Amino acid sequence: MSDSNAKRLERYKRLIEISRDLASTLDLDLLLNRILVAARDIAEAGAASILLYDSAARQLYFQAATNMDPMMRGLVVPMDSIAGWIVTNRQPLRIDDVHKDTRYFKNVAKTVSLDTKNIIGVPLITKDKVIGVMEVLNKEQGEFNEIDEDLLSVLGAQAAIAIENTRLFQQSDLIAEFVHELRTPLASLSTATYLLLRPEISREQSDQIIANIHSETLRLSALASSFLDLARLESGRVHFQKSSFPVLPLLEECKTVMQPKADETRVAIELVVPSDLPSVEGDRDKLKQVVLNLISNAIKYNRPDGKVTVSAARDEKAWQVSVADTGHGIPEEAINNLFQKFYRVKGMETKVAGTGLGLSICKQIIVGHGGRIEVKSKLGEGTAFTFFIPSQ
Numbered sequence: 001m002s003d004s005n006a007k008r009l010e011r012y013k014r015l016i017e018i019s020r021d022l023a024s025t026l027d028l029d030l031l032l033n034r035i036l037v038a039a040r041d042i043a044e045a046g047a048a049s050i051l052l053y054d055s056a057a058r059q060l061y062f063q064a065a066t067n068m069d070p071m072m073r074g075l076v077v078p079m080d081s082i083a084g085w086i087v088t089n090r091q092p093l094r095i096d097d098v099h100k101d102t103r104y105f106k107n108v109a110k111t112v113s114l115d116t117k118n119i120i121g122v123p124l125i126t127k128d129k130v131i132g133v134m135e136v137l138n139k140e141q142g143e144f145n146e147i148d149e150d151l152l153s154v155l156g157a158q159a160a161i162a163i164e165n166t167r168l169f170q171q172s173d174l175i176a177e178f179v180h181e182l183r184t185p186l187a188s189l190s191t192a193t194y195l196l197l198r199p200e201i202s203r204e205q206s207d208q209i210i211a212n213i214h215s216e217t218l219r220l221s222a223l224a225s226s227f228l229d230l231a232r233l234e235s236g237r238v239h240f241q242k243s244s245f246p247v248l249p250l251l252e253e254c255k256t257v258m259q260p261k262a263d264e265t266r267v268a269i270e271l272v273v274p275s276d277l278p279s280v281e282g283d284r285d286k287l288k289q290v291v292l293n294l295i296s297n298a299i300k301y302n303r304p305d306g307k308v309t310v311s312a313a314r315d316e317k318a319w320q321v322s323v324a325d326t327g328h329g330i331p332e333e334a335i336n337n338l339f340q341k342f343y344r345v346k347g348m349e350t351k352v353a354g355t356g357l358g359l360s361i362c363k364q365i366i367v368g369h370g371g372r373i374e375v376k377s378k379l380g381e382g383t384a385f386t387f388f389i390p391s392q
């Protein structure tokens, strides 16, 4: 592969990465920062900035920049500036020498203390509404070109959705949260298909993009079934089918299901069940789902060659199942959030696929049985989840 081709692939990859990344934050400042860094890198520019448009007040103002000066935030930019033109015309704009352009807004230049030479601005449009403008300034070498403009337009479309999303989330309910989660894989898919349609894409590049599409569709389908499970559980429409059953066969079935996944990272699954353990009561299928979820986590968040120990016990008051792993552990400040819908511990979420719904579903099922679920974790050593179901 030629140098420039390799470089271009790098930029496409970054675009896919970022579009997947964007919808994963609900903190507007954090989100804008990610967008800016991505825009700057993708366009190989010196700086990037985002202006937001308040359609009620018909005002355009500075919101964030890679080289943000605190003075800049909230600075109103006139509508006859470059950014104003983009909002009004809903079109990208590329200018090779801003000093020759009457729309250049010098007030910004002064505040930013950056000598602007060339610029690309793209509108941020969602649902037919312009919500702002994203600009990149000063190409590192030479001038901005059509590919830069193209890539930025795609990023701008994703960014607009993500920005709108974080706003939407503020008045969230389960549906809004779900829609938000849905948009993550959808954004990746739309970027991927866009890239596939580009004529200069090589076989190698398209294979990679197709692999990406495949994993994102898997994620979408997992998300849909988890969401349905959770929505049903939350609405109280689920009736538990209680029966009395022995624990060991249930755990053995779970082990069999999870073994292939465990083998991938050479994680061993061990069952520790006393041979004289009396039968227990509950909805066998639903409780199996809980155990599967816990074992799935114990494998996913384990280290290679790690171990998962599944144990069961019972006394007069309750019976319990515990799933312990030898993984990274969970930071203390995250423990309280684990059972929240869509919550995923920071840092891991990009490395391991998941929806953040598994534990919420577990909790609903356990609480529906009148029981409780506990977690104990030590960083660097591992985590143990234990659920207790009252004996009848």
Ligand SMILES: Nc1ncnc2c1ncn2[C@@H]1O[C@H](COP(=O)(O)OP(=O)(O)OP(=O)(O)O)[C@@H](O)[C@H]1O
Pocket: 226, 293, 297, 298, 301, 302, 325, 327, 328, 329, 330, 338, 343, 344, 345, 346, 348, 349, 353, 354, 355, 356, 357, 358, 359, 360, 383
């Ligand atoms: N055994 C574990 N060790 C370390 N972290 C864990 C463990 N179990 C869960 N977590 C953390 O808690 C988060 C929430 O777990 P949960 O099972 O709800 O969602 P998920 O595993 O991300 O997605 P899903 O279960 O839907 O595939 C995980 O993303 C992970 O960060």
Ligand SMILES: [Mg+2]
Pocket: 293, 296, 297, 354, 358, 359
């Ligand atoms: Mg899980």
